[in-house]
Amino acid sequence: MKRSKIRTLLFAGVAVLALSGGFAGWNYFTPPSHAAEGHGDSHGHEEGEEKHDEGKEEQHGHGHEDEHGHGGGEAEGEHAEGIIALNAEQIAAAGIKVAAVGPGKLAREVSVPGKIVAAADRMAQIVPKVGGTVTEAKKNLGDTVEKGEVLALIESREMAEAVADYLAAKRAEELARTTFNREKGLWDKKITAEQDYLTAKNGHQEAKIKLDLAKQKLQALGQDGEVSSNGNSRFHELRTPLPGRIIARELTLGEYVDTTHSAFTVADLSVVWVETAIAPGDLPFVKEGQMANVTGSGGKTEGKLIFVSPAIDPETRAAKAIIELENTDGKWRPGEFATAAIATSAQDTDLIVPKDALQTIDGKTVLFVRNDKGFEKRDVMTGREDSRHIEIISGVTFGEPVAVSSTFTLKAELGKSEAEHEH
CATH class of the missing domain: 2.40.30.170 (Efflux pump adaptor protein, beta barrel domain)
Structure with missing residues (x-):
């Protein structure tokens, strides 16, 4: 009984071992199609990842290159930014002057x-010296005149009387001189009496005095030239005492003028x-x-x-x-x-420039520094100033050449070039 149970258990164990060994053998000898396919998928995924990574690297490389390329373009643009390309002829034609930055004095x-x-001391109010009627106005407002030039003619009774007195005094002096010369000749020959000689002498002296007074009166009335009895003696010539320009005219033709009002102003x-x-x-x-x-x-x-x-x-x-x-x-x-x-x-100052050298661009104070291409915009910091010059604290150094005139032209050129660059 016990042996049959033992034999039954042995057969069951052998059967179990046979079944497990057959399963293992089948699994071992079966073609590894699924395993190969699984391995191939894994390898393909790795290749895809490698290709994807290569693509990423290539894309990253291209992107990096593009970025550098763009960055290089910006660097080049930054290098060109602020440069105004002008040659020497263009600079001269624009009237741009260049001077070195250096020390100077700022005024209090x-x-x-x-x-x-x-x-x-260079202006004259020209007032007639005699009253009369304006018969001719030779100069107008704004005319340029020379010293002594006639501005107007005034017909004056006072002038006519003064000329008549002068001519009468002149004739009287001539007659008295003739009488004196005759009496003197006779007195020298002891032919005439001394009393006649002295009377003629005194008469001549009195005539000379009257002539001098009449002449001085004419001169006081503005008559300095030769006086004749041709009928023009009644006209007073209104002359300018200095060269200049007529800036006021207060007379008109036919108007009566007197000695209290200015007729012309010359400056x-x-x-x-x-x-x-x-x-x-x-x-x-x-x-x-x-x-x-x-x-x-x-x-x-x-x-x-x-x-x-x-x-x-x-x-x-x-x-x-x-x-x-x-x-x-x-x-x-x-x-x-x-x-x-x-x-x-x-006050002595280390670095100064004329105020005309400065311009303001985008809220910053700039100078234009001369270089081999033309000019370069340079931001600067300023300090003290007077009405003509200003101190430079930073931005340029001693001796650097900068534009000191017509800098608005450079500012306009810079704005034009930057606008073209943006387009």
Whole structure:
């Protein structure tokens, strides 16, 4: 009984072993199609990933190259930005002047408003010396005249009487001189009496005195030339005592004029004055002989302070001052307003440039530095200033050449080139 159970258990174990061995053998000898396919899929995925990675690397490489290429373009653009390409001929044609940045003096200035007026010592109010009727006006408003030139003719009874008195005195002197010469000859020969000689001598002297008085009267009436009895003696010639331009005319043809009103005003405007007033607080610093920078509609120019009043005007509470300006080109006109900056002292400064050299671009102060291509825009920092110059703190160095005139032209050219670059 026990043996049959043992035998049954042995057969069952052998069967189990046979079944498990057959399954393993089948699994071992079956073609590995699914395993190969699985491995192929895995390899294909890896190749795809590699290709994808290569594509990413290639794309990244191209992107990096494009980025650098674009970045290089920006670098090149940045290098070109702010450059105005101009050759020497174009610079000269534009009137651009170049000067080196260097040391200079900045003035301490007293700035005051003023008014342009004709220089008092170069202006004449021409008033007739006799009353009469205007028969001819030879000059008009605005005409340029020379010293001694006739402006108008005035027919005057007073002049006619003065000429008649002169001519009568002249004839009387001639007659008295003839009588004196005859009596003197007779007296020398002891032919005539001494009393007759002395009477003739006294008569001649009196005639000379009357002639001199008549001549002086004519001169006082403006008659300096030869006087004749041809009928023109009744005319008074109104002449200008200085060269210049007629800036006022107060007579008309046929009008009666007298000796109390001006007929013409002539001014030499090659030199003009700026009348201004100095506040009491500034008077200790302002002296005659100092230079002043004057700005107005006539532009900018330099003048000289020729007068400072020693008294304070009770109405303005300031001292009158006069600045003299050269005006040969006639750009300063009497009556216009101006501003004067009187330089009272000066201070040494390391780097200065004229104010005309500076421009403002995008809210920044710039200079245009000369280089081999033309000019380069350079941002600068400024410091102290006066009416003509300004201190440069940073942005340029000693000796660098910069444009000091017509810089607005460079600003316009820069704006044009930047606009074209954006398009």
